[in-house]
Amino acid sequence: MEAFNTHTGRAVPLRRSNVDTDQIIPAHWLKKVTRDGFEDGLFEAWRKDEQFVLNRPERKGATVLVAGPDFGTGSSREHAVWALQNYGFKTVISSRFADIFRGNSLKNGLLTVVLDQKTVDALWELTEADPTAEITVDLERRKVLAAGIDADFELDENARWRLLNGLDDISLTLQNEADIAAYEAARPAFKPRTITV
Amino acid sequence: MGRTLAEKVWDDHVVRRAEGEPDLLFIDLHLLHEVTSPQAFDGLRQNGRPVRRLDLTIATEDHNTPTLDIDKPIADPVSRAQLETLRKNCAEFGVRLHPLGDVEQGVVHVVGPQLGLTQPGTTVVCGDSHTSTHGAFGALAFGIGTSQVEHVLATQTLPLARPKTMAITVDGELPDDVTAKDLILAIIAKIGTGGGQGYILEYRGSAIEKLSMEARMTVCNMSIEAGARAGMIAPDETTFAYLKGRAHAPEGEDWDDAVAYWKTLRTDDDAVFDAEVVIDAAELAPFVTWGTNPGQGAPLSAHVPDPASYEDASERNAAEKALEYMGLTAGQPLRDIKVDTVFVGSCTNGRIEDLRAVAGIVEGRKVADGVRMLVVPGSVRVALQAVEEGLDKVFKEAGAEWRHAGCSMCLGMNPDQLAPGERSASTSNRNFEGRQGKGGRTHLVSPQVAAATAVLGHLASPADLSDVATPAGV
Numbered sequence: 308m309e310a311f312n313t314h315t316g317r318a319v320p321l322r323r324s325n326v327d328t329d330q331i332i333p334a335h336w337l338k339k340v341t342r343d344g345f346e347d348g349l350f351e352a353w354r355k356d357e358q359f360v361l362n363r364p365e366r367k368g369a370t371v372l373v374a375g376p377d378f379g380t381g382s383s384r385e386h387a388v389w390a391l392q393n394y395g396f397k398t399v400i401s402s403r404f405a406d407i408f409r410g411n412s413l414k415n416g417l418l419t420v421v422l423d424q425k426t427v428d429a430l431w432e433l434t435e436a437d438p439t440a441e442i443t444v445d446l447e448r449r450k451v452l453a454a455g456i457d458a459d460f461e462l463d464e465n466a467r468w469r470l471l472n473g474l475d476d477i478s479l480t481l482q483n484e485a486d487i488a489a490y491e492a493a494r495p496a497f498k499p500r501t502i503t504v
Numbered sequence: 505m506g507r508t509l510a511e512k513v514w515d516d517h518v519v520r521r522a523e524g525e526p527d528l529l530f531i532d533l534h535l536l537h538e539v540t541s542p543q544a545f546d547g548l549r550q551n552g553r554p555v556r557r558l559d560l561t562i563a564t565e566d567h568n569t570p571t572l573d574i575d576k577p578i579a580d581p582v583s584r585a586q587l588e589t590l591r592k593n594c595a596e597f598g599v600r601l602h603p604l605g606d607v608e609q610g611v612v613h614v615v616g617p618q619l620g621l622t623q624p625g626t627t628v629v630c631g632d633s634h635t636s637t638h639g640a641f642g643a644l645a646f647g648i649g650t651s652q653v654e655h656v657l658a659t660q661t662l663p664l665a666r667p668k669t670m671a672i673t674v675d676g677e678l679p680d681d682v683t684a685k686d687l688i689l690a691i692i693a694k695i696g697t698g699g700g701q702g703y704i705l706e707y708r709g710s711a712i713e714k715l716s717m718e719a720r721m722t723v724c725n726m727s728i729e730a731g732a733r734a735g736m737i738a739p740d741e742t743t744f745a746y747l748k749g750r751a752h753a754p755e756g757e758d759w760d761d762a763v764a765y766w767k768t769l770r771t772d773d774d775a776v777f778d779a780e781v782v783i784d785a786a787e788l789a790p791f792v793t794w795g796t797n798p799g800q801g802a803p804l805s806a807h808v809p810d811p812a813s814y815e816d817a818s819e820r821n822a823a824e825k826a827l828e829y830m831g832l833t834a835g836q837p838l839r840d841i842k843v844d845t846v847f848v849g850s851c852t853n854g855r856i857e858d859l860r861a862v863a864g865i866v867e868g869r870k871v872a873d874g875v876r877m878l879v880v881p882g883s884v885r886v887a888l889q890a891v892e893e894g895l896d897k898v899f900k901e902a903g904a905e906w907r908h909a910g911c912s913m914c915l916g917m918n919p920d921q922l923a924p925g926e927r928s929a930s931t932s933n934r935n936f937e938g939r940q941g942k943g944g945r946t947h948l949v950s951p952q953v954a955a956a957t958a959v960l961g962h963l964a965s966p967a968d969l970s971d972v973a974t975p976a977g978v
Binding site: 322323324325327329330333334335337338339340341342352375376377380381382383384385386388403404405406407410411414415424463464465476477479480481483486487490491494495496497498499500501502503504 | 519520524525526528530532533539540542543546547551553558559560561562567568580582583585586589600620621623626631632633647648649650651652654655658659660661663665667697698701702728729731732733752753754758759761762765797818819821822825915916917934936937938939942
């Protein structure tokens with residue numbers, strides 16, 4: 308996983324709530340067996356509308372998505388995270404994320420930042436009025452900074468540490484091999500098994 | 505202080521707990537399907553890691569599989585390649601697989617319980633958000649992303665922060681025409697699509713205790729639509745009776761040990777939930793969705809709401825966008841909404857009781873002119889049972905299409921899709937824009953409402969059928 312420290316970039320203000328993962332990446336894209344090449348599927352249905360914010364020339368190259376509440380609801384597809392990253396987004400800001408989406412994001416180094424809706428509104432107003440306005444997301448100091456905006460955000464220390472260092476969860480877990488083996492040895496005999504080994 | 509059901513199951517699976525770290529949880533059962541696993545197997549290969557516990561892992565094919573002509577090669581080369589990738593990965597790593605054409609194939613959340621693999625007090629994961637279904641057995645079951653699929657394959661564990669707990673207490677008697685689907689749709693409308701975020705839900709109360717196992721699975725299935733990764737119901741005699749004798753249920757002494765443990769899996773009287781929602785079963789009615797998220801629902805007897813009536817700006821905006829997408833007008837009676845397609849199936853409502861309910865309503869009646877009705881069993885076993893009971897004949901005589909098992913029209917990954925602008929009444933779980941095909945419009949309904957809607961051509965409940973042709977001999 309790529310480490311995340313601090314990022315500054317222009318924004319895409321997405322004034323929609325309940326953006327489900329079917330909108331982020333429609334199901335027919337899920338037939339691919341790789342983690343890349345999903346950028347053209349990002350918000351595919353909405354991008355058919357020329358006026359959709361992502362299609363505006365002034366938003367080209369933007370890397371910070373500022374979305375409405377309940378972003379990433381629905382399907383557990385990690386392809387939604389890959390699509391956002393493949394397109395070039397480094398971070399997503401919202402007042403509330405769906406649990407599975409948020410977990411998937413943090414495992415891939417896409418930083419999801421929770422801010423209160425008032426701050427999200429302020430970021431929308433700022434970046435709609437001035438598409439060149441930049442937003443800085445500083446994970447080290449847990450701060451979001453933009454013209455006239457200085458907001459703190461929370462992220463648990465363990466998740467922050469893993470992101471700052473770009474650590475791979477599986478390697479970390481395998482350091483606890485002895486704990487896993489001990490747990491396995493003590494499991495009751497009546498627990499289900501799919502095959503006899 | 506006492507503990508809730510979720511806390512008990514959680515505590516029993518902690519492999520390692522350390523200050524400042526998420527708990528490391530052991531996973532008892534890992535279900536795989538073709539869509540969310542290929543990149544996980546690639547990760548194992550790149551790092552030279554094996555699957556740690558093949559005996560706790562099982563795969564099937566469901567999302568991409570066609571429901572017609574299953575003996576012919578799959579027409580879509582991309583779908584075919586994804587299924588072939590799963591077959592190749594399972595063969596290479598040694599994972600038990602039930603592919604298309606196998607008697608145990610079906611929607612992954614129908615297959616686990618019917619094999620008896622889903623058991624009380626287990627942790628169950630799958631790269632699919634409807635894994636919450638298995639919580640009906642008192643299992644802690646939740647959907648995971650592909651990175652976590654790889655993590656479980658490699659370590660049989662997951663590092664997780666413990667969620668809060670929420671009680672959804674449903675007391676009283678459900679009225680005769682109200683089903684588990686109506687109940688869960690009403691719960692989602694009440695707490696909202698984000699209401700359960702950060703929580704494990706526990707459905708409890710006298711109305712829940714009276715539900716069959718299959719009805720309980722319908723309720724837990726849609727926990728994710730309320731934002732909760734997991735929903736659970738305490739195991740009881742109904743659960744034990746369902747499991748007894750199934751292929752992977754414990755036997756002999758193991759059965760006795762298992763039941764003794766399962767009986768401890770109840771929320772203690774002095775346990776405290778972080779939140780509680782109370783619902784009076786008697787006040788519920790057949791429920792349908794009108795919008796583009798599962799929280800946008802109302803009783804069938806209601807009207808399409810006026811977006812202006814919402815005080816919250818973001819809800820108002822969402823309702824406006826939903827009505828525009830759905831092609832509906834504020835104030836229109838929901839019963840007046842005409843449909844083109846009726847879909848019966850999915851991990852929500854593709855089990856034998858669902859098919860029996862639908863057959864009971866369409867028997868001796870005809871699907872309305874201009875309406876296409878698809879009946880898709882959740883698994884091959886469900887299909888075989890339905891055929892044994894003659895339900896397939898009932899569906900065909902009514903003019904419905906009887907298909908092979910799979911996810912089918914629940915999501916647009918296989919040939920069963922809505923055309924742009926087409927409208928469905930669907931027993932599935934998501935009415936998102938384009939979910940059933942680009943531009944398709946979905947109304948989520950119970951199997952009973954789906955059946956009545958198919959006969960009348962507009963959203964309807966079985967009670968609306970009283971003045972049309974009564975089936976012979978009834």
